[in-house]
Amino acid sequence: MRLRLAVVAMSLMFGSAYTISLESDAESQEFSAGVGSELLNQMTHSHRELNYRAIVSYQVGDQLNSYRITHTVRDGKEFESLESLDGSHQDLVYHGHDINCVHPGPQLIRLFGGEEEQGFYRYYDLDVKGAARVAGREAVTLMIRPRDVYRLGYKLSLDKETGLLLRSDIVNQQGKVLERFQYVMLDLNISADEPVVADAREVQHRDIKPDGVAVQAIARRWQPNWIPAGFTLAQSENNDEAAMTYTDGLAVMSVFVEPLVNTEAGQAVIAEGGMRRGASVSYTVAFPDQGRFATVVGEVPMLTAKQVAKSLTWAVQ
Missing domain, CATH: 2.50.20.10 (Lipoprotein localisation LolA/LolB/LppX)
Structure with missing residues (x-):
């Protein structure tokens, strides 16, 4: 809710x-x-x-x-x-x-x-x-x-x-x-x-702590290549390879990465775009070469969510 x-x-x-x-x-x-x-x-x-x-x-x-x-x-x-x-x-x-x-x-x-x-x-x-x-x-x-x-x-x-x-x-x-x-x-x-x-x-509560203070992020193949200055990585006790959360002390935003589903013709179902509800926005970008799509959700301007989502990079295997 x-x-x-x-x-x-x-x-x-x-x-x-x-x-x-x-x-x-x-x-x-x-x-x-x-x-x-x-x-x-x-x-x-x-x-x-x-x-x-x-x-x-x-x-x-x-x-x-x-x-x-x-x-x-x-x-x-x-x-x-x-x-x-x-x-x-x-x-x-x-x-x-x-x-x-x-x-x-x-x-x-x-x-x-x-x-x-x-x-x-x-x-x-x-x-x-x-x-x-x-x-x-x-x-x-x-x-x-x-x-x-x-x-x-x-x-x-x-x-x-x-x-x-x-x-x-x-x-x-x-x-x-x-x-x-x-x-x-x-x-x-x-x-x-x-x-x-x-x-x-x-309602169950999940404790969240700043990265480097009590908990370290697990190794991921992906990461945002750009985050606004002042935002710090935060993770829950149960680290999730599919999500990263950042805060600057007031604003909070999360990055989620999920498998990309294609149609029978091989086209990606997910289209790039953003949505807003009140102060909350979400912006989704597909990465077909990785078979993934990323969504940034948070109480930040759409510009911020878009730039973070489009900046994701993957480590070379």
Whole structure:
């Protein structure tokens, strides 16, 4: 479910409690990159450590859906239910995840720190804006703008008291909102013993770690010959020869390679082209000489997905 992916993506990137006093937009714009980095670091935990019940809306293009989320932490483990409130009824339960698990997004942000000419800040400008109000709560807004054409921008509103991400807008280079995730009701006064939704199916979690930190990629015959600067290879515990995933701390994209199916006349079934849904794109390129086709999927501009897909090369046997 796309909304489940959005919630997980937010939990990979943001969280933790903080309190900050802002007098005006003008004063808030003077905050340094280091302060913005600290806010991102603090945000890494709040989504995962708080007990709360919420109603959220999730908009992709002209399609709007709403969900009820219940999140609790018991004995250091996360339990979360996600219930669809419109359309076909779908319930998911996500549980048993250690809240101390490290993910590549926040880890990269912490490693890069607040130096404007290092890591994360080579590729994004971060501004702390003035106060906002989301879901009836006071919030602080972060504007994250890409410094190149290979990334999307973000407008994030965080709860002033807890640091919980209350609203996320993903925007293109022209400032158009591609996708929006927003709390419309938030109740932080719930018990850790809050029951999960009955008869919901479990969502398994696969831990992802940056390449070179804890896990190394297995040998592959293929690899992208071009990846935007700042993206780092990340792999799951169960390495997959048919897939590679990259992140820059905010954006995530994956490259998938599959066997190419030909018609009886010997023509490839797969045609080159791209698709977009909200902030997510996919671009597919066929490699007939290799009997394979590659698809790049991620929350990046179509230009990025296309260039990565077309850059794939194969080792000589």
